[in-house]
Amino acid sequence: MEEFAALLDALVYTTSRNRKLALIADYLRAAPDPDRGWAMAALTESLDFPAVKSSTIKALMMERVDPLLWQLSRDFVGDTAETASLLWPEPQDAAPQPPASLSDVVAQLSALTRASAPTQLAQLFDRLDAKGRFAVIKLATGGMRIGVSARLAKTGFAQAFGVNVEEVEEYWHALTPPYADLFAWAAQGGPAPDLAGKPRFRPFMLAHPLEEGSVDLADYAAEWKWDGIRVQMVRAGDETRIYSRSGDDISATFPEFLTRLPFEAVLDGELLVRGSAQGGETGGAASFNALQQRLGRKNVSAKLLRDYPAFVRLYDVLLADGRDWRAHPWKLRRATLEALMPRLPASHFDLSALVEAPDFASLAAIRETARDEAIEGLMLKHRESPYVAGRKAALWYKWKRDPLLVDCVLMYAQRGSGKRSSFYSDYTFGCWTGDPEAGGELLPVGKAYSGFTDAELKELDRHVRQHTIARFGPVREVERRLVFEVAFDSVHTSKRHKSGLAMRFPRIHRIRWDKPAHEADRIASLRALIKD
Amino acid sequence: MTAPFSWIRPEPWGIHIAPADVWIDPARAVPKALVTHGHADHARGGHGETIATPATLAIMKLRYATSDGAVPVEYGESIGLGGGVTATFLPAGHVLGSAQILLEHAGERVIITGDYKRAPDPTCAPFAVTPCDIFITEATFGLPVFTHPPIEEEIGKLLAARAANPDSAILVGAYALGKAQRVIAELRAAGHSDAIWLHGAMEKLCRLYEEHGIALGDLKLVSDAGKDDLRGAIVIAPPAALNDRWSRRLPNPVTAMASGWMRVRGRARQRGVELPLVISDHADWNELTRTIADVNPQETWITHGREEALLRWCDLSQRRARALALVGYEDEDD
Numbered sequence: 001m002e003e004f005a006a007l008l009d010a011l012v013y014t015t016s017r018n019r020k021l022a023l024i025a026d027y028l029r030a031a032p033d034p035d036r037g038w039a040m041a042a043l044t045e046s047l048d049f050p051a052v053k054s055s056t057i058k059a060l061m062m063e064r065v066d067p068l069l070w071q072l073s074r075d076f077v078g079d080t081a082e083t084a085s086l087l088w089p090e091p092q093d094a095a096p097q098p099p100a101s102l103s104d105v106v107a108q109l110s111a112l113t114r115a116s117a118p119t120q121l122a123q124l125f126d127r128l129d130a131k132g133r134f135a136v137i138k139l140a141t142g143g144m145r146i147g148v149s150a151r152l153a154k155t156g157f158a159q160a161f162g163v164n165v166e167e168v169e170e171y172w173h174a175l176t177p178p179y180a181d182l183f184a185w186a187a188q189g190g191p192a193p194d195l196a197g198k199p200r201f202r203p204f205m206l207a208h209p210l211e212e213g214s215v216d217l218a219d220y221a222a223e224w225k226w227d228g229i230r231v232q233m234v235r236a237g238d239e240t241r242i243y244s245r246s247g248d249d250i251s252a253t254f255p256e257f258l259t260r261l262p263f264e265a266v267l268d269g270e271l272l273v274r275g276s277a278q279g280g281e282t283g284g285a286a287s288f289n290a291l292q293q294r295l296g297r298k299n300v301s302a303k304l305l306r307d308y309p310a311f312v313r314l315y316d317v318l319l320a321d322g323r324d325w326r327a328h329p330w331k332l333r334r335a336t337l338e339a340l341m342p343r344l345p346a347s348h349f350d351l352s353a354l355v356e357a358p359d360f361a362s363l364a365a366i367r368e369t370a371r372d373e374a375i376e377g378l379m380l381k382h383r384e385s386p387y388v389a390g391r392k393a394a395l396w397y398k399w400k401r402d403p404l405l406v407d408c409v410l411m412y413a414q415r416g417s418g419k420r421s422s423f424y425s426d427y428t429f430g431c432w433t434g435d436p437e438a439g440g441e442l443l444p445v446g447k448a449y450s451g452f453t454d455a456e457l458k459e460l461d462r463h464v465r466q467h468t469i470a471r472f473g474p475v476r477e478v479e480r481r482l483v484f485e486v487a488f489d490s491v492h493t494s495k496r497h498k499s500g501l502a503m504r505f506p507r508i509h510r511i512r513w514d515k516p517a518h519e520a521d522r523i524a525s526l527r528a529l530i531k532d
Numbered sequence: 533m534t535a536p537f538s539w540i541r542p543e544p545w546g547i548h549i550a551p552a553d554v555w556i557d558p559a560r561a562v563p564k565a566l567v568t569h570g571h572a573d574h575a576r577g578g579h580g581e582t583i584a585t586p587a588t589l590a591i592m593k594l595r596y597a598t599s600d601g602a603v604p605v606e607y608g609e610s611i612g613l614g615g616g617v618t619a620t621f622l623p624a625g626h627v628l629g630s631a632q633i634l635l636e637h638a639g640e641r642v643i644i645t646g647d648y649k650r651a652p653d654p655t656c657a658p659f660a661v662t663p664c665d666i667f668i669t670e671a672t673f674g675l676p677v678f679t680h681p682p683i684e685e686e687i688g689k690l691l692a693a694r695a696a697n698p699d700s701a702i703l704v705g706a707y708a709l710g711k712a713q714r715v716i717a718e719l720r721a722a723g724h725s726d727a728i729w730l731h732g733a734m735e736k737l738c739r740l741y742e743e744h745g746i747a748l749g750d751l752k753l754v755s756d757a758g759k760d761d762l763r764g765a766i767v768i769a770p771p772a773a774l775n776d777r778w779s780r781r782l783p784n785p786v787t788a789m790a791s792g793w794m795r796v797r798g799r800a801r802q803r804g805v806e807l808p809l810v811i812s813d814h815a816d817w818n819e820l821t822r823t824i825a826d827v828n829p830q831e832t833w834i835t836h837g838r839e840e841a842l843l844r845w846c847d848l849s850q851r852r853a854r855a856l857a858l859v860g861y862e863d864e865d866d
Contacts, residue, residue: 012797072675072840076838082797083677086676
């Protein structure tokens with residue numbers, strides 16, 4: 001356990017990607033089985049201990065620390081696990097025996113029930129120092145936030161044992177912690193995990209943003225970048241699965257697809273809901289807002305299936321009829337996909353159309369219409385590109401339309417987490433209901449926590465602290481005086497804010513220290529941009 | 533008969549002693565100021581008369597190149613301010629020359645701590661617990677998460693990092709006044725006798741400390757170093773230089789920072805610190821609460837920092853307390 005706690009601590013303080021990889025690889029080579037498997041599960045956030053929630057930890061602390069002192073500390077530190085690890089009263093009796101291994105701790109956590117968790121966790125915490133408590137709480141509650149993505153952890157694994165990370169990715173989603181087969185293969189030279197006949201996720205090919213410049217349309221094909229969620233439909237044997245971009249199995253959320261793929265295949269596409277917001281009647285897709293009604297649900301009612309019928313707009317084919325197409329050029333995969341379409345039910349699948357243009361300038365003009373069509377922008381794909389995992393330079397580009405901009409007034413601020421902890425970095429802002437001189441009010445329209453530099457963050461933090469007019473727990477209400485130029489991709493109707501509006505991807509575009517608050521935008525002008 | 537303690541008034545830019553028309557650590561130039569210590573947020577230039585300890589005055593002279601109206605007062609010495617107010621300077625244990633100021637008027641005793649700590653420090657006189665009616669304390673680290681470990685542990689981490697990275701410079705960010713000299717003195721106490729390399733901004737203050745009898749051993753300037761001189765060396769620089777162009781001259785630097793804020797991971801990550809050293813010249817939570825209990829005043833006033841939590845502690849321990857909203861004391865780097 002000490003080694004794992006030390007690994008987490010070292011990862012927190014390491015900024016260099018290469019040093020992080022080296023730390024992970026060193027740990028994985030040195031740690032015994034199954035400890036290292038559990039460590040990989042923790043780093044990739046593949047563990048779930050239902051009896052321990054963040055609220056369990058908070059409740060434990062409430063019995064030991066004054067609630068207000070807890071809240072002020074948590075608010076400053078920005079992380080429940082870290083705050084609890086620091087505030088846990090050190091046991092007074094003689095030096096305690098630390099828990100033997102990570103596996104022991106995992107076994108203990110797995111055996112917890114809601115009822116037994118408080119006493120068992122308390123005993124565990126008493127045996128650890130602050131670093132160890134931090135590690136155990138992170139392990140138990142998930143949400144590591146230590147600057148290590150699942151991909152980085154897998155890359156560290158590949159580096160530790162000299163195997164190919166894409167191969168690791170392919171096995172990964174078909175295996176479960178502590179990944180005994182994976183370690184046997186990579187670390188001990190055993191046979192590769194046998195996944196024949198089981199559906200499994202293949203890592204997505206991703207695109208770089210096209211910042212400036214142009215591409216030659218003789219080399220690149222264009223298609224719309226539809227505003228849904230990227231999915232991979234997989235059928236192996238009789239089983240069909242839907243995976244999200246991160247490789248999560250979301251089949252249960254979209255059960256209507258599980259009997260609709262009539263042959264073995266791995267297909268890449270955009271999950272959308274039927275409608276006319278994107279691209280009008282011919283576009284045939286509702287806004288992202290409509291799709292959101294379907295996301296994240298464990299139980300899907302018949303009404304939901306009827307009101308928000310989903311379909312997949314196909315972009316690419318990775319495997320079909322037992323043949324792997326990934327090494328072939330895009331143009332061949334595209335032709336293959338087109339040939340497959342008649343075999344797929346039109347009720348659940350269609351083909352993402354290509355956008356034809358004689359030259360790049362004409363394509364740019366077409367892209368300008370994307371906003372009216374409520375589409376995110378265009379994709380540019382090299383006609384010779386193989387299907388490769390991740391972002392590879394010059395193969396695929398995403399060419400998003402320019403963001404919308406609106407001037408909003410800062411209303412509330414909250415401290416951030418992780419790297420932004422202890423600074424007021426989460427901002428809620430509003431627009432005016434009418435002329436502020438004539439009784440118009442500000443109503444919140446969104447929340448953003450990015451788009452500013454570290455230096456600006458410090459200034460904003462100071463502004464918030466000096467202009468606080470009220471406090472609601474961790475939230476500070478500030479004087480209505482600072483204007484943000486907020487960039488966002490689109491705006492939708494929503495019940496979340498009193499204004500009835502919600503923005504997609506809002507971020508602070510510019511801080512308008514110079515602009516008087518009453519000159520900020522009206523709710524009505526934001527409402528006019530809705531494309532639901 | 534005037535109301536108790538009406539002679540001492542907290543204003544946003546300092547504490548005013550009305551009968552003597554004197555300010556404590558004013559944030560703007562005034563005719564007559566009492567200064568607790570030499571950090572820039574407490575000691576500003578341009579006052580008509582500056583009353584402080586000789587070491588604080590020497591630091592101010594070094595920083596502002598003027599000593600007009602300097603009135604030195606030794607620790608333990610009392611000085612009449614006029615209007616029936618007497619001031620006594622007492623050690624605060626924060627940095628060289630740092631003082632608490634005991635003010636007495638009409639039989640009432642008020643102590644203003646300035647910044648202070650209780651942990652031992654070879655570079656300055658230790659905090660003197662002194663009885664008073666009103667205790668005006670700082671609260672920079674006034675949250676229970678802030679506990680500063682014994683400095684030997686942190687110096688041990690620094691030396692271990694040096695041993696583990698023989699090809700790297702270990703770059704330590706530390707306040708130029710106080711923290712830098714304390715870290716050097718503690719490194720010497722731990723047996724580290726090799727040259728310690730300084731950023732130029734540290735040089736004069738280190739020399740001033742040595743003139744005040746604090747031996748710092750072999751100090752050299754980074755600007756005089758050949759690149760290989762700095763491999764395996766400890767380099768001390770102001771925090772602002774850590775991620776600055778200046779530090780690019782160092783061989784594979786490991787970035788450390790000596791600060792009480794390093795107790796919180798987020799704070800270390802915000803600054804790109806790889807080796808956090810929890811070393812502070814301020815009282816931590818336990819020192820703050822212990823000091824209030826030790827001094828046991830009728831009332832505690834809190835000047836700056838995380839005052840809400842300390843107010844809460846006073847409330848829970850049934851001690852009268854209030855927060856003063858003083859501006860301008862920011863201690864981001866300590």
